[in-house]
Amino acid sequence: MQRGLAKGDRVIIALPNCPEFIYSYLGAARAGGIAVPLNLLHTPRELAFIIKDSGAKFLITNQFIGQQIKQLPNLDLTVTILDENSIKEILSSPPAAFPEVKSEDTCTFLYTSGTTGQPKAVMLSHDNLIGNVISMDEAAKFGRDENFLVVLPMFHSFGWSTSVLLPLYIGCTATIIDTFRPKELLQILSKERITIFCGVPSMFTVLLKTRRQTTFPTLKYAISGGDSISEEHMLAFEKLFNFPVIEGYGLSEASPVVCLNPLYGVRKIKSIGVPLPGVEVKVADDDDRELPSGEIGELLVKGPNVMKGYYNREEETRSALKGGWLHTGDLAYRDQDGYFYIVGRKKELIITSGFNVYPKEVEEVLTAHPTVAEAAVIGVPHPVKGESIKAFIVPEEGRTPDKQELLRFLKGHLAGYKIPETFVISSELPRGATGKILKRMLK
Incomplete structure (x- = not known):
């Protein structure tokens, strides 16, 4: 002052x-x-x-x-x-x-990564942030003896809410490290009595590559968000390190956590879990009508965690919050048990010869191949099909993917129209602050 x-x-x-x-x-x-x-x-x-x-x-x-x-x-x-x-x-x-x-006053501007055009400032109130933290605590029943590892960037909504505000609200310990260094992180997880580690898929993939079978006497589980993690990598990680990875889902516009697999209940691999207490989630068609279980549509969110809007962007705010629901832009479906599954971004949907292709499905099959460490799939213009499928691949260390072998593998798991026509081998994929692959840069 x-x-x-x-x-x-x-x-x-x-x-x-x-x-x-x-x-x-x-x-x-x-x-x-x-x-x-x-x-x-x-x-x-x-x-x-x-x-x-x-x-x-x-x-x-x-x-x-x-x-x-x-x-x-x-x-x-x-x-x-x-x-x-x-x-x-x-x-x-x-x-x-x-x-x-006042609790409804704006507390922070969080700038989105700007997947389309310039970044937008998400306006979150004190109520938004506090409401999200309370919902997380109600979902997980954390205790004052927890020790959260703070390795995600504090400037990002996932790291700030789950690794800083949550332990502050609970009144427990937070152990801060300034950046992600794999060997140091494994040492800290082992020796600093860490109980909860929040990370992003790229961190788990890098830790898996260290192949260091270290014990973690106090670690209860890791929470993964920010992007999806392949089933193969998750199972391999859990087998090597012997603690579970709990997947969830969120976005800056929701402060950010929306869904989480139950920490002490049924966990479904590849699912983002169930909505946090007090948060409503539905899958809807283009007219915002709720779809039945199993059908794919846009994921919509309502609750105390949903943003006030975008700063100085009234039209985009109206579009995002149409009908009182946050339109996430993510495509998803719900199973009969009420668990949700993300299948891709609405704007990343590939339409080839009139068929819908969800990049995530193709990426998951590609990363199941033993020579592929990571994959990113995009649509590129095609004069006849409208779009064709292009795959960017990061090989497993010491392996060289063979295109014909990959095609045979994919044909055993995917319909013909879902198989990429082009493969690009790369040493790495462009990523944002939390490790999410930046497909706009691939395009």
Whole structure:
């Protein structure tokens, strides 16, 4: 407050995983400001866009990151560089008089990855974040003896809500590491009495490649989100490390967690589980009519965790929240037991010769082949079929996929129209901050 922050002012937080990130975020929120965490993996152009688009007036960062941000053009920010001296100054300052902050006030802007066009700021209220944390706790019944490993980026909704806000709400321990280093992470899981590890599929895949059969005496389970994990990799991971991986589903617009496989009930592999308490989920057709079990449609969400809207994007907000339901853009179906399954993105649906092809189905078959570590499937324009299928493949270490062998394998598992016409072998796939494959870059 001493630096002139008024209620509703946006505060850019550009820090790696560290306690100071938490203090800055919660301090800005308590003072009535709106926290805007920066994805540190963004390019200078992307960072400049977010700073300008958010209308931020303040920046909290460290010396190294601050030097890079200061080089961006046309910035007008009040900058706080967190170092030993500035922290001492802040701690010695007299307590500030805080404004009234209402639960429905906007707490944070979370910028989406911008799969189409420029990134959009998801506006989440205090109610949204608190409601999601309470729902997660009700679903899982965590205890005060838990120790969450914080390895996901704090600037991302999944890492922030599940690994920071949740343990803060419960009143348990959080062990912070600044970035994902596989060997170090395995050591910490083994020796620091970690009970819960939230990660993304790419982390589990990399850990699997270490082939280190380490014991984890206190670890109860890992929670995987942000993208789907192949059944083959999940089973291999659990066999090697001897603890379960629980899959869930969420998106920034829902604060972010929507569904989770029961931690102490029936877990269905390849399913995202069941809705959190207080959250409604349905699968609907293009007219928002709910579809019966087994039929594929768009996943719609309603609940206290659903965003207020997109900042300065009224038309896109109306479209996303049409009829009072959050339209996720994800295609899914529900089974007879009420478990949901994601089959792909609505905008990634491939239509070839009039047939619908869901990339995820093809990717799962490809990664089941012993020479394929990872796969990403997209549609590309075709003069006759409308679209043809193109597969990008990362080989297993020391293996070389053979196209004819892959085609024979795929023909045994997929209808002919679902089989890729083109294969591209690559050393890696482009990924976002949480490891999700960026198909727009492949296109």
